[in-house]
Amino acid sequence: PSFxxxxxxxxPFEQRGKFIGMTELAWAGATLVGIPLAGMTIQAFSFQTPFLVIGILAAACFALIFRLMPEDRPPAGTAGKKTGHLLVNWQQIMKTRQVLGMLSFAFFMALGSDILFVVYGAWLEQSYGLSLAAIGMGTILIGMAEVAGEAITAFFSDRIGLLRTVFIGMILTAGAYFLLPVLDRGVPYVLGGLFLVFLCFEFTIVTAMSLATELIPELRASTLSAFYAVGGMGRVVGAFCGGLIWSKTGIFHISVIAGVCTLAALACMTAGFIRFSRS
Structure with a gap:
């Protein structure tokens, strides 16, 4: 959140999606490249070696950032103003309708995502007899979907408009969830469906992060920390509920509930960002 x-x-806000998307793209790309490299390093040397390499690289990056990053200054118009501690700031941002809509969006999007995420491996194993190695390859495919989603945010969200992109993304994500049971007829179809789900989810959530940076400019870090905290709560609830739902039903109900959660996120964003005229 601080970064x-x-x-x-x-x-500038007109380029916010591009730069937030690029940072998330670097994060996902590092995971996609780093995990296989760590595996090869462990195989060639020992399991301690990747930690040593990561520590050296982290120290080098710290020195580079300390030297190159510009001095942190308060936003224009906020010089001299003091902000309270985190809980006070959270109380302040909760008074804003757009922030409440964004936080509710974060909760329901994370809830729907993790309801599926914690069971898709069991789905592939039980329905199609895939080995752990094959499921691992599927995880790489999901990583590629995340990279693609972040690239879409970086290169297209500013042109389309951040808020419009978030709404488009929620509709596409819900549709991808509802499509999964239809694609439950073969491994290629299922993997394609999972790729589509995580692609749509990722570019939606990263674009929303970009939008969240401008909701309350003087409390950006507090707003983003609340975004991540509420999203984390959604993931915890989703991970808990996903296993229970899977054990009693199957992928049809998992997909439908995930899609409904996404539609709930859509409703929250609509309530937060769209003004309705009352007759």
């Missing part, structure tokens, strides 16, 4: 708040302070 994204820093980007929000130093990057």
């Amino acid at each position: 994204q708040a820093f980007i929000g302070t130093h990057v």
Whole structure:
């Protein structure tokens, strides 16, 4: 959250999606490349070696960032103003309708995602007899979907408009969830469906992060920390409920519930960001 708040302070809003997307793209790309490299390093040397390499690289990056990053300054118009501690700031941002809509969106999107995420491996194993190695390859495919989703955010969200992109993404994500049971007829179809789900989810959530950086400019870090905290709560609930639902039903109900959660996120964003005229 601090890094994204820093980007929000130093990057114009018209380019916010591009730069937030690029940072998330670097994160996902590092995972996609780093995990296989760590595996090869462990095989060639020992399981301690990757930690040593990561530690050296982290120290080098710290020195580079300390030297190159510009001085942190308060946003224009906020110089001299003091902000309270985190809980006070959270109370303040909760008074904003757009923030409440965004936080509710984060909860329901994370809830729907993890309801599926914690069971898709069991689905592939039980329905199609895939080995752990094959499921691992499927995980790489999901990583590629995340990279693609973040690339879409980086290159297209600013042109389309961040808020419009979030709404489009929620509709596509819900549709991808509802499509999964239809594709439950073979491994290629299922993997294609999972790729589509995580692609749509990722570019939606990363674009929403970009939008969240501008909701309350003087409290960017607090807003983003609340976004991640509420999203984390959604993941915890989703991980708990996903296993229970899977044990009693199957992928049809998992997909439908995940889709309904996404539609709930859509309703929350609509309530938070769209003004309705009352007759």
